[in-house]
Amino acid sequence: MNTKAIFKVAAVALLVSQLIACDDKKDEQASNNTAQVSQTENLAQQQNAQQAPVTQLTKYNIYNKEDQAGSLSVQQSGNVFSSDMELGWNNRQIKIEEVITVDEQGYITSQTVKGISAFGAPIDESFSQKGSIAQWKSTNEQGEEKVDGKKFYVSMDGTGVANSALLKAISNSENGKVQLLPSGEAAMIKLDSVTLSNGQQEKTVHLIGITGFGFSPDFAWYDDDYNFFATDGGGWFGVIPEGWGREHLEQLQDIQKEADNQYLKDLASQLIHTSEKPIFITNANYVDVISGKLVEDQSILIQDGKVVRIGTEIPDGDYTQVNAQGKTLIPGLWDMHGHLSKNDGLLNMPAGVTNVRDMGNTHDNIVDIERMSEANEIIGGDVYRAGFMDRESPYAMKMGKTVDSLESAKAAVDWYAEHDYPQIKTYSSMEPEWIKPLAEHIHSKGMRLSGHIPAFMTAEEAINAGFDEIQHINMIFLNFLGKNIDTRQRLRFTIPGEKAHELDLNSKEVNDFMALLKEKGTVIDPTVSVFRSLLLGEAGKVDPENAAIYDHLPVTVARGFKKAWMDIKPEERDAYNKSADAMVAMVKKLHDSGVTVVPGTDSIAGFTLHRELILYSQGGISNADVLKLATITSAEVVGNEENVGSIEEGKQADLVFIDGNPLEDMNHIRRVALVIKGQNLYKPDEVYEAIGVKPFTKSVDFEL
Incomplete structure (x- = not known):
C-alpha cells in the first residue's frame, strides 16, 4: 500500500510552491453609462493598466527517482496568488488548485483549496478573515475565531502555496515567530545558501526550515524574497523550476541532505x-x-x-x-x-x-x-533491507529498480544481492509469468521473495510460483474476491472494502488456503491498521485507528487524522466498516491456522506499530x-x-x-x-x- 509515501508526498506538497496567483482584481468603478468615454477617461484607464501588477508565471517539474512525476504551475500578480499541481505515482493521482490572498505582511486573508487526494477523496477547503473574525471550512472541519492580532491559517491540504507567505510573515514578526490557526506556532531556521549557474543565468537561494508543522522542520530552498525555488523530498520526490535541470536539483539535494543530517545529528547528541x-x-x-x-x-x-x-x-x-x-x-x-x-x-x-x-x-x-x-x-535502531522492484508501466512505483523484462529483473536481483539485500519485494505491475523463474533466481542467491500479488494473479498462484511472503491483508482477501483483477489500480482497495465482510472465514476455500500457507511456510505481513484507516476514515471525524494518540500529537499532524482517504459514499459506509473488522478477524484466522504473521x-512510525499490536489483541x-x-x-x-x-x-x-x-x-x-x-x-x-x-x-x- 505504501501510505508512508503519502505522508512524504504531503510534506513535499506543502513545500513545493512559492506565492502564486492570478489577479482577479478588476476596476469595478465603470459607469453603466458606457456609450461615451471621454479622452480623459481613456487616458486614466491606460495609466491604471500600466500601473497594474504584472502577472508572473513559473512552472515547476516534480521528479521521482527515475523521471517526471508531476508538475506545478505558479502565478503571481499583486497580493493574489494561485497554483495548480498534479502529482502521480502508482495508482495515486493528486490534483489540487489553490488560490490565496495575503496582506502586506504575508498573512492570509482568503484561501481556497480544491481537488482530489491520493486515494480519491475530494478536497474542498476555504478560509477568510474579515476584520478580526477568521473563519475556515473544509470537508474535514470548520471553525471560527476572533483574532486579536495576527495569526496565520494552515490549510489541511494544498500545494504549499502558503509557505512563502508564512516565511514573509515570520520575517516581519518582532520575535521571529508566528501564531497559527487553528493553533500552534511557526518559526524558521536558515541553514545555508548557494548560487546556481545555468548558462548565463545565476540564482542565489537559501535553505530554510519551517518549524511547528510536524515532528521536524520542513526544509526547502527560497530566494532572497522568500519565494520558493526547489526542494528535495527525502529521495522520493524533488521539485525545481522548468529550465533548471536535474543536475541543479541534485546539487541542492546534496546540500539539503547534509543540512538535514546535521539537524538530526544535533538532536541525537542531546537525546542519546x-x-x-x-x-x-x-x-x-x-x-x-x-x-x-x-x-x-x-x-x-x-x-x-x-x-x-x-x-x-x-x-x-x-x-x-x-x-x-x-x-x-x-x-x-x-x-x-x-x-x-x-x-x-x-x-x-x-x-x-x-x-x-x-x-x-x-x-x-x-x-x-x-x-x-x-x-x-x-x-x-537496527535496519533490515528489502530491495524494491516493479515493472515499467503507467502504474509503476519508481523507487527502487524499475524493470522491463525478466532478464532485467534478474539483473536487478543480482545487483541487490551484491549490495547485501537479503530480500526482494515486488510490486503490483510485475508480470505474473515472470514470478516463477524470478523466484528461482532469487532463491538461488539465498534471498527471500515477497511483495504485492501482481495484477491479474491470485495469492495462491503467487505462493505456488515461489512467494515466501505476502504484504498487506487486502491481498489475502483478493485471493477469494475475483480473478483477473487489475490490482495496479484502486480496485485493490475498493473491492476488499466493499466485499471483504462477505467472505466466510470458515469456508472450505479459506481453510484450504490457510493449509497451503502453512504448508509452504508463507509469511503474512498484514499492515491491518493502515488498511483500517483507509476503510474507516471519514471527513471531519478522528481516524479511530489514531484516536488514542490524537491529543498527544502536534496539532498540524493531528489534523491529518480527521481526513477521509477514499471517496466512500454513505450507502457504502456499512460495508466498509464491516470489512475493516473482517480484516482483523482474518489476522486471527491466519494465526490460529499456524501461519506466521x-x-x-x-x-507513521512508532505509533502505528502499537495500534497494530492492540488490534491483534482485540481480535x-x-x-x-x-x-x-x-x-x-x-x-x-x-x-x-x-x-x-x-x-x-x-x-x-x-x-x-x-x-x-x-x-x-x-x-x-x-x-x-x-x-x-x-x-x-x-x-x-x-x-x-x-x-x-x-x-x-x-x-x-x-x-x-
Whole structure:
C-alpha cells in the first residue's frame, strides 16, 4: 500500500510552491453609462493598466527517482496568488488548485483549496478573515475565531502555496515567530545558501526550515524574497523550476541532505545517553517471549552492548544503575513494514521500536540511515533491507529498480544481492509469468521473495510460483474476491472494502488456503491498521485507528487524522466498516491456522506499530502471542534470532521498559518509560518533547 509515501508526498506538497496567483482584481468603478468615454477617461484607464501588477508565471517539474512525476504551475500578480499541481505515482493521482490572498505582511486573508487526494477523496477547503473574525471550512472541519492580532491559517491540504507567505510573515514578526490557526506556532531556521549557474543565468537561494508543522522542520530552498525555488523530498520526490535541470536539483539535494543530517545529528547528541560503564538493571520483571511468561524480580547486567547475566544476585562494580521497579521489560519491538526516513527514529525509539525491516527505499537513503544509526549520528535502531522492484508501466512505483523484462529483473536481483539485500519485494505491475523463474533466481542467491500479488494473479498462484511472503491483508482477501483483477489500480482497495465482510472465514476455500500457507511456510505481513484507516476514515471525524494518540500529537499532524482517504459514499459506509473488522478477524484466522504473521506499519512510525499490536489483541490473539510475533518471531523471519528478539544471556541488549504490563493489557504498550539499545539509553519523554509530542508516561531516571 505504501501510505508512508503519502505522508512524504504531503510534506513535499506543502513545500513545493512559492506565492502564486492570478489577479482577479478588476476596476469595478465603470459607469453603466458606457456609450461615451471621454479622452480623459481613456487616458486614466491606460495609466491604471500600466500601473497594474504584472502577472508572473513559473512552472515547476516534480521528479521521482527515475523521471517526471508531476508538475506545478505558479502565478503571481499583486497580493493574489494561485497554483495548480498534479502529482502521480502508482495508482495515486493528486490534483489540487489553490488560490490565496495575503496582506502586506504575508498573512492570509482568503484561501481556497480544491481537488482530489491520493486515494480519491475530494478536497474542498476555504478560509477568510474579515476584520478580526477568521473563519475556515473544509470537508474535514470548520471553525471560527476572533483574532486579536495576527495569526496565520494552515490549510489541511494544498500545494504549499502558503509557505512563502508564512516565511514573509515570520520575517516581519518582532520575535521571529508566528501564531497559527487553528493553533500552534511557526518559526524558521536558515541553514545555508548557494548560487546556481545555468548558462548565463545565476540564482542565489537559501535553505530554510519551517518549524511547528510536524515532528521536524520542513526544509526547502527560497530566494532572497522568500519565494520558493526547489526542494528535495527525502529521495522520493524533488521539485525545481522548468529550465533548471536535474543536475541543479541534485546539487541542492546534496546540500539539503547534509543540512538535514546535521539537524538530526544535533538532536541525537542531546537525546542519546551512552553509558561507558556496564549497565545494571535491578527489580526487573521481564517477559520471556518464547514461553509467554513473566519472569519476576530479576537483575540484568549489560556489558559491551550485550546481556551478560540475568539472575537475583547483585554483583560489585561500577555501573550505570537502572531501577526497573514497577515496570515490565520486553524485548525491543519490530516494525516489519517500514519505509524509513532519517527522522523516523525520533518516533520509533521512544515507542520501543528498535528494529525495522525497510520494505522499499532508495538505496542511498537506506544505506545512509544504516550507517548513521550505527554511528549514533541519528536516533535509530537496527535496519533490515528489502530491495524494491516493479515493472515499467503507467502504474509503476519508481523507487527502487524499475524493470522491463525478466532478464532485467534478474539483473536487478543480482545487483541487490551484491549490495547485501537479503530480500526482494515486488510490486503490483510485475508480470505474473515472470514470478516463477524470478523466484528461482532469487532463491538461488539465498534471498527471500515477497511483495504485492501482481495484477491479474491470485495469492495462491503467487505462493505456488515461489512467494515466501505476502504484504498487506487486502491481498489475502483478493485471493477469494475475483480473478483477473487489475490490482495496479484502486480496485485493490475498493473491492476488499466493499466485499471483504462477505467472505466466510470458515469456508472450505479459506481453510484450504490457510493449509497451503502453512504448508509452504508463507509469511503474512498484514499492515491491518493502515488498511483500517483507509476503510474507516471519514471527513471531519478522528481516524479511530489514531484516536488514542490524537491529543498527544502536534496539532498540524493531528489534523491529518480527521481526513477521509477514499471517496466512500454513505450507502457504502456499512460495508466498509464491516470489512475493516473482517480484516482483523482474518489476522486471527491466519494465526490460529499456524501461519506466521509479522506486525508492520507502512504508515507513521512508532505509533502505528502499537495500534497494530492492540488490534491483534482485540481480535483474539493472546497478548503473549502478540508480543512473540512482534519480537522473536520477527527476528526469526529475518534470520537473526540468535542475536536479538528475546531477553536472554548472550543476546544484544534490546530492552523496552513498559509502565504497566502488556501481558495483561496491550494498551500499556504505548507507555514506554525507557529504551536500552546496546550501551545507549533513551528517555521517551525527552525524545517526544523534542519533537512536539505529549509523552505517554514519565521516563525512568538514571545517572551515567
